[in-house]
Amino acid sequence: MNLKELKELIEMLKNTDISELEIERSGVKVRLRKGGDVTFHPAMPRMEYPPAAIIAPTVSEPERPAVEKPQAPAAAPLNQVKVTSPIVGTFYRSSSPDKPPYVEVGDTVKKGQVLCIIEAMKLMNEIESEAAGKVVQALVENGQPVEYGQPLFTIEPA
């Protein structure tokens, strides 16, 4: 897929009601999303936890209020993917305190590979990677509370 084709795709997306589009062709995957991945929460009150637990503003909401004007289609997140928390709970990097973390920064992960656990209402929920690639950032400390949509890891797709 060349740049021209990509531009055409973006134009096409602009003129439709589709908010997200994923295309895979000869091993190249492109995902386009309207109005996503823009940080737009400037000064959100933070949760008061120990210093390590700074709650980052929520990012990446595809479902934004319909009344806000759509932003230019963003192709940028292609090179880095933020894995966000799908639930509210407590973040754990390993399955139990005496086990090593599921992943470390620098590890290569497969799509669907377990990255961490979030405990909600006494249930352990395994959070899987949305992309195959290299873990470039681990954004939350072990044992810290996380909210919905909070970024947990950054992955650079392979």
Next chain:
Amino acid sequence: MFKKILIANRGEIALRIIRACKEMGIKTVAVHSTADAHSLHVRFADQSVCIGPPKSADSYLHVPSIISAAEITDAEAIHPGYGFLAENASFAEVCNSAGIKFIGPSPESIKLMGDKARARETAKKAGVPILPGSEGVITEEADAVALSRELGFPVIIKAVAGGGGKGMRVVMEESEFASAFVMAQSEALAAFGNADVYVEKYITMPRHIEVQIIADDKGTTVSLGERECSIQRRHQKLIEEAPSVIVDGPLRKQMGDMAVALARSVKYRNAGTIEFLMDENRNFYFMEMNTRIQVEHPVTEMVTGVDLVKEQIRVAAGLPLSFTQDEIKVTGHSIECRVNAEDPEKFTPSPGTITAYNPPGGPGVRVDTAAYTQYVIPPFYDSMIAKLIVYAATREEAILRMNRALDEFIIEGVKTTIPMHKRIIAEPDFQTGNISTKFMERYFSVPK
């Protein structure tokens, strides 16, 4: 007393609860959807947790996320506000089993009063008059017709699981009955997954008058006078006032005593409202009990001087009520207008950005809202943007005060129902208090 309370709601009621907590020295946790990240309840709470995407089912109604948010923030109690999970018995149960105090009645009380047919039976047993009608569910059309003949037309068919006017049909004469009965059943099934309906005598010009009660753990139950909520459109209240022009001291005591008797009979705890229909001859009949704090609670606060939300928190913490029945005196007059982001004539919702905002002020004016300049009214939730409440010594003065406060209330960028309220309070029938739930139909019917 609790050290920290989580508020499982949004908008003005979340803010109202935060205000009560702050004045009581209690820390607050706001929960919010991604659409509400910029809301005032998020800003003014001590902590906030994003619990899901805009859709209510995945955020404000998502029990696991809310319980989880309470757990990670060490909140000891949850105030549900109104709407969302406020009258969800299983949510109250989950709170209890998670060791979090639900600020409201027991799950059993919520369940009992949520079932209209059982609530009626309970009221009847407690000696509260109910509208003559079928004793519980009626399934056969022939039985329903026979009963309606006995009651005399008009009659009303209502869904057992009903609310918001769904599964409800007024039948003026026998020839219309068969189709209305089937319609009500299928509407009830579609809306609530339960086709059960019952039949009642229908009052042609009813007033909606409700009585506020509150009870503590010792069982002390106090009534706080009535609210007149007859100005409605499609069962949505628009204007509420306290006291009602039609209720005098003896009638207030009679209604209050009955409301208290009903609450006591089911060992009701916390705040609740018993709704009555009243006919032209001041006969009143039990309609239903709402097991939550209500939107219109401020008018009761204004005429009694009681902070209902603080009392809710007190009694949930096991403390006794801070007043006795003898100390409750209704003085002056209060009116509340619900300002919605809606077209004032067509009532179509008008979400969008508030470009200019000026709330009214001055003596006797209270505005409960979460709006501000540049606030984006999301399309996902209800359209109410503010409650404008006035208080004055007399009803006449209260109407004049409301009129000037509506003039001062500037909201630009979206359509609001402010012009509608100006029209309503200018109607001679409103000014003389000659109102019923038919008021809006009479004066504000929109030609189709």
